[in-house]
C-alpha cells in the first residue's frame with residue numbers, strides 16, 4: 001500500500017499543494033527562509049573573520065617589536081588561537097608553517113615559534 005506523506009512549508013507550516021518538487025508555499029516564505037539561513041552563515045563567518053583578524057594583529061604587533069621568536073604561552077596570553085589560520089605549507093626544514101594572511105609561524109624546539117612576514121612581490 002502506498003502512503004502519501006503530506007509535505008509542509010518549512011517556514012510557515014502550511015501544507016504544500018501542487019508541484020511535488022515545491023519546497024515552500026510562496027515566494028515570501030522562500031525568501032524569508034533564505035534570509036534567515038544567510039544571516040546564520042554571515043554570523044559564523046564574522047566570528048571566524050574576527051578571530052583571524054585578531055591572530056593577524058598579534059603576529060603583526062610582535063613582528064613590529066622585532067620579536068621573531070616567541071613562546072607558545074606568550075601567544076596564548078595575548079589571545080592567539082592556534083585553531084585558526086588562512087593557509088599552511090609543509091617544508092622539510094620548517095615542517096608545518098601556518099599563515100594568518102601575510103604573517104606566518106612555525107614551531108621551534110622548546111615550545112617556541114618563529115614568526116615571519118611574507119614579502120610582497
Ligand SMILES: [Zn+2]
Nearest residue numbers: 009012025029
Ligand atoms: Zn509558507
